[in-house]
Amino acid sequence: MERKKLRIIGCAVLLLAIGAAGAYHFLVERAADRVAPVIEVPADTFSITMDTPVSSLLSGVTAFDDRDGDLTNRIFIEKISKFVAPGKSHITFAAVDASGNVGKKQCTVIWSDYVSPQFDLKQPLRFSSAERINVLDRITAVDRLDGDISNHVKMTLLSGTLAGVGNAEAEVRVTNSMGDTVSLAVNVEIFEASDLNAIYAPEIMLNKYILYLSETEPFIPETIVEGIKVRYVGTQAAALGITEEDTVVMPEQYGKNRIRITCETDLSAVGVHEVRYTTSLDGYSGGTTLYVVRGGDA
Template identity: 35%
Template sequence: MKQVKIAVLTLFVCSAAVFSVFTIRDFLETKDQRPVIEAEQDTISVPIDATEEQLCAGLHAMDAEDGDLTDGIIVTNISNFVGDSTCNISYAVFDTQEQLGTYTRKVTYTNYQSPKFTVSEPLEVRMGGEVQILDKLSAEDVFDGDISNRILILSSTVNSSVAGLYDVTVQVSNSHGDVSELKLPVSVRDTSIAAPTIALTESLVYLSRGAAFDPMTYIDENESSVFPSYISAESTVNTAQPGNYVVTYSAQNKEGNVGHAYLTVVVEE
């Protein structure tokens, strides 16, 4: 009888030990579990000025010990563009044990536009003079603001020793890796020849696809040495077809000297 009691007691102790081992293991495993972030959708669409709340919309975070951690989700990184106006956006959340949960999905910016150039004055060079292009150019980005200091000259055909029309190709990029390139006309003028002066209100314009365009509306009558009626405009601009175009303005004086001006038109998608 005594042996039976000992056997029962031994079995009880072993069972308790096994139970304790598994209980402790389960407890430790629970403590080791990281919080989990889940999303209602894998891609979100937001404006470029989206708040942290908008960027975190549709996310939920749960932890085995701490429960709902949704309010603790933060944005940790927004990548370069991986598609049209689309980036990978990464999130993180910590539990009370400082364990980290992460999640990544895509964000598409609904009103994004690529960086744009501005020309402050006509790209003209006096024959024999120094070629200065960058000081007449600036660039603006919807995320980064003024990025003029990132403008690069990729190529140039300008020869300041010979009067004529040349071109220069410039490039600028923003912090999301989007790159804009543009070919611009550069005029080398022989200032010893008295030719009519044609002034324009703009040297570079961006137009939406399908927009109306009249090249004569860009003539600055007050600053030109001839009336607009004496100025002709040669234009191939087709606003139905996105691309870069150059409008050539010309006017001739009674001595037969011809003056020119040039307008770059970018038709966007």
């Protein structure tokens, strides 16, 4: 009799335990929040200018959660991708609910006035065989995002050699922090240190050696000539009033008609153009190259 009673009590306790465990499990299930907040944006693509802080994009974005309600003031920018095209990135907004569920929304952001990095030359890529040939020393690169990125410029030799006298072609290349890479092919001239013509040729100085133009911007090549350094004083130089070697004269004094400007391509077309400026004085002739980069995102 006693044993039967104990068995019944035992069964009842077991049933109660199972029931309690089931109820507890049911309650926990009900309490668990597995639904992430939903983020809504005014448009899938945002267009801003370089001066606009990216955080300002948050102003039109909202977040709503099934349990926590409005989470708009908890939205943050989780990620901005590197450029998928120059001036175009993916931006990811995120919001987290009280249970740690993360809601995300990816959009596109376009910087409408973005400009790719631009190169310049401190001086023409013309070297004497007696000097140390360092092309990158003369190349600078600036970027709207990163500022001066000259020390990131890389160079690849396309043809010729930098080890001896002659002409070589090199490609310079730079990438900014958003992953935009630009490159430019440039000519490098190495002249024999004892070559009298190379030593005494007048040097045409430009106020820029690489010029970036928009697709439609007009350009008159002679306007970029800053001066002419006369390295040898012969009768022609003397007739111009020059008495000392290495005197820099203005184009007006030198005579604009002495400077020959040629370009084998159509300067109004989009692309890279080489404009040659050449001149002769007292039997010595020399020249300078201007690279014109027109259009694209320049």
